[in-house]
Amino acid sequence: MTMSDPFRLPRGPLGHLAGWLMARRSSALSEWGVDALQVGGGETALEIGAGPGVGLVLLGRAGAGRVIGIDPSAVMLAQARRRIAASGMDGRIDLREGVAERLPLPDGSVDAILAVNSVPYWDDPARGLAEARRVLRSGGRIVTVLQPQSADEFEREAALEHDRLAAAGFDVLPPLVRPLRPVDACLIAGSVGAAAPRGSRASDRSRAEAGCTS
Numbered sequence: 001m002t003m004s005d006p007f008r009l010p011r012g013p014l015g016h017l018a019g020w021l022m023a024r025r026s027s028a029l030s031e032w033g034v035d036a037l038q039v040g041g042g043e044t045a046l047e048i049g050a051g052p053g054v055g056l057v058l059l060g061r062a063g064a065g066r067v068i069g070i071d072p073s074a075v076m077l078a079q080a081r082r083r084i085a086a087s088g089m090d091g092r093i094d095l096r097e098g099v100a101e102r103l104p105l106p107d108g109s110v111d112a113i114l115a116v117n118s119v120p121y122w123d124d125p126a127r128g129l130a131e132a133r134r135v136l137r138s139g140g141r142i143v144t145v146l147q148p149q150s151a152d153e154f155e156r157e158a159a160l161e162h163d164r165l166a167a168a169g170f171d172v173l174p175p176l177v178r179p180l181r182p183v184d185a186c187l188i189a190g191s192v193g194a195a196a197p198r199g200s201r202a203s204d205r206s207r208a209e210a211g212c213t214s
């Protein structure tokens with residue numbers, strides 16, 4: 001990944017194209033993450049690095065009372081705004097320009113956080129995850145989903161994402177693996193002082209079962 005990577009900070013026509021590709025590529029990943037978070041009961045859900053807004057709409061449909069999306073890219077915010085308007089959920093989804101490293105939210109104000117193919121793109125993942133921990137209430141949940149760009153990177157990136165969440169002070173479960181094309185995806189669930197959610201189905205495997213060693 002470089003600073004000119006259109007998936008890192010989508011800008012201009014290439015950024016528009018990247019957003020369109022992301023929406024196609026990540027909808028299955030966002031569905032998995034939203035299922036695992038099990039939002040409901042009017043909870044407040046936050047997606048960090050919301051990109052084209054697929055996850056935000058899914059969080060709204062899943063029953064979150066309030067959904068907040070954060071992303072630094074004007075191109076992504078525009079795509080997300082259009083997607084939210086088309087979903088008819090404008091009133092419940094609050095889109096904000098910002099970065100993970102400085103979340104514009106009070107301490108303990110969020111019940112559930114989603115980040116799909118997002119953490120590795122942040123300038124400072126440790127600081128961003130510390131911010132996520134700050135804004136989550138006690139008992140709140142975080143789910144990150146990651147589909148590395150190549151199979152060679154899978155084990156290293158899955159382990160890194162898991163270790164980053166643990167280092168930020170979340171109670172973290174072992175990554176789950178879902179076989180996907182062209183590369184498997186992993187889901188990491190954590191919580192603040194309570195049992196973490198599990199987004200499992202028969203075809204999901206833990207990293208150990210999948211042969212991940214670290």
Ligand SMILES: C[S@@+](CC[C@H](N)C(=O)[O-])C[C@H]1O[C@@H](n2cnc3c(N)ncnc32)[C@H](O)[C@@H]1O
Pocket residue numbers: 007008009010022023026048049050051052053054055070071072073076098099100101115116117118121122123124
């Ligand atoms: C690969 S895209 C994933 C977007 C979306 N989650 C999805 O799966 O379609 C990465 C996203 O992270 C955003 N991003 C980059 N740096 C960020 C930061 N420091 N904090 C929050 N989001 C960031 C980018 O603008 C981009 O929308």
